Amino acid sequence: DAKTTQPPSMDCAEGRAANLPCNHSTISGNEYVYWYRQIHSQGPQYIIHGLKNNETNEMASLIITEDRKSSTLILPHATLRDTAVYYCIVARGGSNYKLTFGKGTLLTVNP
Amino acid sequence: GAVVSQHPSRVICKSGTSVKIECRSLDFQATTMFWYRQFPKQSLMLMATSNEGSKATYEQGVEKDKFLINHASLTLSTLTVTSAHPEDSSFYICSAGGAAAGELFFGEGSRLTVL
Numbered sequence: 001d002a003k004t005t006q007p008p009s010m011d012c013a014e015g016r017a018a019n020l021p022c023n024h025s026t027i028s029g030n031e032y033v034y035w036y037r038q039i040h041s042q043g044p045q046y047i048i049h050g051l052k053n054n055e056t057n058e059m060a061s062l063i064i065t066e067d068r069k070s071s072t073l074i075l076p077h078a079t080l081r082d083t084a085v086y087y088c089i090v091a092r093g094g095s096n097y098k099l100t101f102g103k104g105t106l107l108t109v110n111p
Numbered sequence: 112g113a114v115v116s117q118h119p120s121r122v123i124c125k126s127g128t129s130v131k132i133e134c135r136s137l138d139f140q141a142t143t144m145f146w147y148r149q150f151p152k153q154s155l156m157l158m159a160t161s162n163e164g165s166k167a168t169y170e171q172g173v174e175k176d177k178f179l180i181n182h183a184s185l186t187l188s189t190l191t192v193t194s195a196h197p198e199d200s201s202f203y204i205c206s207a208g209g210a211a212a213g214e215l216f217f218g219e220g221s222r223l224t225v226l
Contacts, residue, residue, distance in 0.1 A: 036215075036217075038155075041202070041220070041222075042219060042220060043115075043117075043204050043206075043217035043218050043219050043220045044155065044204070044206075044217045045217070046214050046215060046216070046217075049214070087154075097208070097215075098145055098157055098160055099145075099157070099206075099215060101147075101154045101155040101156075101157075102154060103154050104154060
Protein backbone atom coordinates (compact mmCIF):
# COMPACT_ATOMS: atom_id res chain seq x y z
CA ASP A 1 0.00 0.00 0.00
CA ALA A 2 1.14 3.53 -0.74
CA LYS A 3 2.62 5.59 2.06
CA THR A 4 1.00 8.80 3.30
CA THR A 5 2.47 11.94 4.85
CA GLN A 6 0.51 14.10 7.29
CA PRO A 7 1.49 17.00 9.53
CA PRO A 8 1.93 15.77 13.11
CA SER A 9 -0.40 18.33 14.62
CA MET A 10 -2.84 21.11 13.78
CA ASP A 11 -5.01 23.55 15.72
CA CYS A 12 -8.42 24.85 14.84
CA ALA A 13 -10.85 27.25 16.48
CA GLU A 14 -14.23 25.88 17.46
CA GLY A 15 -16.85 26.57 14.82
CA ARG A 16 -14.32 27.08 12.06
CA ALA A 17 -13.51 24.67 9.26
CA ALA A 18 -10.65 22.25 9.86
CA ASN A 19 -8.67 21.35 6.76
CA LEU A 20 -6.38 18.35 7.20
CA PRO A 21 -3.92 17.68 4.37
CA CYS A 22 -2.46 14.37 3.28
CA ASN A 23 0.17 13.56 0.67
CA HIS A 24 0.10 10.20 -1.08
CA SER A 25 2.26 10.71 -4.13
CA THR A 26 2.83 6.98 -4.74
CA ILE A 27 -0.85 6.04 -4.80
CA SER A 28 -1.74 3.52 -7.47
CA GLY A 29 -4.79 3.46 -9.68
CA ASN A 30 -6.79 0.90 -7.69
CA GLU A 31 -6.12 2.40 -4.26
CA TYR A 32 -8.61 4.42 -2.28
CA VAL A 33 -7.99 7.22 0.17
CA TYR A 34 -9.51 6.51 3.58
CA TRP A 35 -9.81 8.77 6.59
CA TYR A 36 -10.28 7.54 10.12
CA ARG A 37 -9.99 9.29 13.44
CA GLN A 38 -9.21 8.10 16.93
CA ILE A 39 -10.39 9.91 19.99
CA HIS A 40 -8.22 9.27 23.03
CA SER A 41 -8.46 5.70 24.36
CA GLN A 42 -11.12 4.64 21.86
CA GLY A 43 -11.10 2.52 18.73
CA PRO A 44 -10.73 4.34 15.39
CA GLN A 45 -13.84 5.69 13.71
CA TYR A 46 -14.44 5.68 9.97
CA ILE A 47 -14.95 9.13 8.49
CA ILE A 48 -14.96 8.97 4.71
CA HIS A 49 -13.22 7.48 1.73
CA GLY A 50 -12.85 8.17 -2.00
CA LEU A 51 -11.17 7.03 -5.17
CA LYS A 52 -11.07 9.95 -7.60
CA ASN A 53 -14.06 12.17 -7.04
CA ASN A 54 -14.64 14.48 -4.12
CA GLU A 55 -16.91 12.99 -1.48
CA THR A 56 -19.15 14.41 1.21
CA ASN A 57 -21.09 12.84 4.04
CA GLU A 58 -22.61 13.99 7.30
CA MET A 59 -19.23 14.12 9.00
CA ALA A 60 -16.84 15.61 6.48
CA SER A 61 -15.83 16.33 2.91
CA LEU A 62 -12.92 14.75 1.09
CA ILE A 63 -11.17 16.67 -1.66
CA ILE A 64 -8.81 14.64 -3.85
CA THR A 65 -6.55 16.42 -6.32
CA GLU A 66 -6.87 15.56 -9.97
CA ASP A 67 -3.54 13.72 -10.02
CA ARG A 68 -4.61 11.90 -6.80
CA LYS A 69 -1.28 12.64 -5.16
CA SER A 70 -2.81 14.50 -2.28
CA SER A 71 -6.10 15.02 -0.51
CA THR A 72 -7.72 17.21 2.12
CA LEU A 73 -10.23 16.24 4.75
CA ILE A 74 -12.55 19.08 5.66
CA LEU A 75 -14.56 19.24 8.87
CA PRO A 76 -16.87 22.16 8.05
CA HIS A 77 -17.65 23.33 11.58
CA ALA A 78 -15.22 21.85 14.06
CA THR A 79 -16.38 21.21 17.63
CA LEU A 80 -14.41 20.36 20.74
CA ARG A 81 -15.46 16.74 20.30
CA ASP A 82 -13.58 16.64 16.99
CA THR A 83 -10.27 16.77 18.86
CA ALA A 84 -8.62 13.49 17.84
CA VAL A 85 -5.84 11.91 15.82
CA TYR A 86 -6.82 11.79 12.16
CA TYR A 87 -5.38 9.10 9.96
CA CYS A 88 -5.14 9.26 6.18
CA ILE A 89 -4.69 5.78 4.74
CA VAL A 90 -4.28 4.55 1.20
CA ALA A 91 -5.37 1.00 0.50
CA ARG A 92 -7.14 -1.17 -1.98
CA GLY A 93 -10.88 -1.34 -1.51
CA GLY A 94 -13.09 -4.30 -0.75
CA SER A 95 -14.83 -5.44 2.38
CA ASN A 96 -11.91 -7.49 3.67
CA TYR A 97 -8.91 -5.24 3.32
CA LYS A 98 -6.38 -4.43 6.01
CA LEU A 99 -5.36 -0.92 6.93
CA THR A 100 -1.86 0.22 7.77
CA PHE A 101 -1.91 3.20 10.10
CA GLY A 102 0.72 5.92 10.03
CA LYS A 103 1.24 8.49 12.75
CA GLY A 104 -1.68 10.69 11.72
CA THR A 105 -2.42 14.32 12.59
CA LEU A 106 -3.43 15.34 16.08
CA LEU A 107 -6.16 17.92 15.57
CA THR A 108 -6.85 20.08 18.59
CA VAL A 109 -10.01 22.15 18.47
CA ASN A 110 -9.76 25.13 20.79
CA PRO A 111 -12.67 27.03 22.36
CA GLY B 112 -24.85 1.17 11.63
CA ALA B 113 -22.68 -1.88 12.01
CA VAL B 114 -21.06 -2.31 15.39
CA VAL B 115 -18.05 -4.26 16.55
CA SER B 116 -17.83 -4.96 20.25
CA GLN B 117 -14.90 -6.05 22.36
CA HIS B 118 -14.80 -7.64 25.78
CA PRO B 119 -13.35 -7.00 28.27
CA SER B 120 -12.64 -3.31 27.90
CA ARG B 121 -10.04 -3.46 30.64
CA VAL B 122 -8.17 -6.37 32.16
CA ILE B 123 -5.41 -6.59 34.72
CA CYS B 124 -3.57 -9.85 35.15
CA LYS B 125 -0.49 -11.28 36.77
CA SER B 126 2.60 -12.07 34.79
CA GLY B 127 2.54 -15.61 33.42
CA THR B 128 -1.23 -15.89 33.07
CA SER B 129 -3.20 -15.99 29.82
CA VAL B 130 -5.83 -13.49 28.85
CA LYS B 131 -8.60 -13.87 26.25
CA ILE B 132 -10.13 -10.91 24.43
CA GLU B 133 -13.32 -11.30 22.42
CA CYS B 134 -14.32 -9.38 19.32
CA ARG B 135 -17.90 -9.64 18.08
CA SER B 136 -19.63 -8.23 15.04
CA LEU B 137 -23.07 -7.42 16.41
CA ASP B 138 -25.26 -7.01 13.36
CA PHE B 139 -23.29 -8.39 10.46
CA GLN B 140 -21.20 -11.40 9.55
CA ALA B 141 -17.47 -10.99 9.21
CA THR B 142 -15.39 -13.65 7.50
CA THR B 143 -12.32 -11.56 8.23
CA MET B 144 -11.40 -9.60 11.32
CA PHE B 145 -8.21 -7.76 12.12
CA TRP B 146 -6.32 -7.41 15.38
CA TYR B 147 -4.24 -4.34 16.17
CA ARG B 148 -2.07 -3.35 19.10
CA GLN B 149 -1.37 0.20 20.20
CA PHE B 150 1.25 1.31 22.70
CA PRO B 151 0.94 4.70 24.45
CA LYS B 152 1.44 7.68 22.15
CA GLN B 153 1.97 5.41 19.17
CA SER B 154 -0.11 4.46 16.17
CA LEU B 155 -2.00 1.22 15.67
CA MET B 156 0.08 -1.73 14.58
CA LEU B 157 -1.60 -4.57 12.71
CA MET B 158 -0.89 -7.87 14.42
CA ALA B 159 -2.86 -10.41 12.44
CA THR B 160 -5.75 -11.13 10.14
CA SER B 161 -8.32 -13.51 11.56
CA ASN B 162 -10.05 -15.74 9.01
CA GLU B 163 -13.25 -17.60 9.83
CA GLY B 164 -12.72 -21.34 9.67
CA SER B 165 -9.00 -21.18 8.92
CA LYS B 166 -5.71 -20.16 10.47
CA ALA B 167 -4.93 -16.56 11.16
CA THR B 168 -2.33 -14.70 9.14
CA TYR B 169 0.24 -12.97 11.31
CA GLU B 170 2.26 -9.89 10.45
CA GLN B 171 6.02 -10.10 10.46
CA GLY B 172 7.46 -10.06 13.94
CA VAL B 173 4.27 -11.14 15.71
CA GLU B 174 4.60 -14.45 17.54
CA LYS B 175 1.73 -16.73 16.60
CA ASP B 176 2.29 -18.97 19.62
CA LYS B 177 2.15 -15.96 21.89
CA PHE B 178 -0.97 -14.39 20.41
CA LEU B 179 -3.46 -17.13 19.66
CA ILE B 180 -6.32 -16.17 17.37
CA ASN B 181 -9.49 -18.18 16.92
CA HIS B 182 -12.24 -17.19 14.50
CA ALA B 183 -14.74 -19.99 15.06
CA SER B 184 -17.85 -18.23 13.80
CA LEU B 185 -18.83 -15.43 11.46
CA THR B 186 -19.44 -13.08 14.36
CA LEU B 187 -16.70 -13.90 16.85
CA SER B 188 -12.92 -13.77 16.88
CA THR B 189 -10.82 -14.19 20.00
CA LEU B 190 -7.28 -13.14 20.80
CA THR B 191 -5.51 -14.97 23.62
CA VAL B 192 -2.34 -13.47 25.00
CA THR B 193 -0.53 -16.49 26.42
CA SER B 194 1.88 -16.31 29.33
CA ALA B 195 1.50 -12.57 29.47
CA HIS B 196 4.38 -10.37 30.58
CA PRO B 197 4.49 -6.66 31.44
CA GLU B 198 5.76 -5.81 27.94
CA ASP B 199 2.48 -7.21 26.56
CA SER B 200 0.61 -4.42 28.32
CA SER B 201 -1.09 -2.51 25.54
CA PHE B 202 -4.35 -1.42 23.95
CA TYR B 203 -5.69 -4.20 21.73
CA ILE B 204 -8.23 -3.29 19.05
CA CYS B 205 -10.13 -5.45 16.60
CA SER B 206 -11.89 -4.48 13.40
CA ALA B 207 -14.16 -6.04 10.81
CA GLY B 208 -15.46 -5.04 7.41
CA GLY B 209 -19.10 -4.41 6.83
CA ALA B 210 -21.15 -5.64 3.91
CA ALA B 211 -20.41 -2.50 1.94
CA ALA B 212 -16.90 -2.14 0.64
CA GLY B 213 -14.75 0.67 1.89
CA GLU B 214 -15.54 0.80 5.57
CA LEU B 215 -13.97 -0.97 8.51
CA PHE B 216 -15.63 -0.95 11.90
CA PHE B 217 -13.45 -0.93 14.97
CA GLY B 218 -14.16 -2.21 18.45
CA GLU B 219 -13.84 -0.04 21.52
CA GLY B 220 -10.49 -1.57 22.36
CA SER B 221 -9.28 -3.67 25.29
CA ARG B 222 -6.65 -2.30 27.62
CA LEU B 223 -4.42 -5.03 29.02
CA THR B 224 -2.20 -4.38 32.01
CA VAL B 225 0.16 -7.15 33.06
CA LEU B 226 1.60 -6.79 36.54
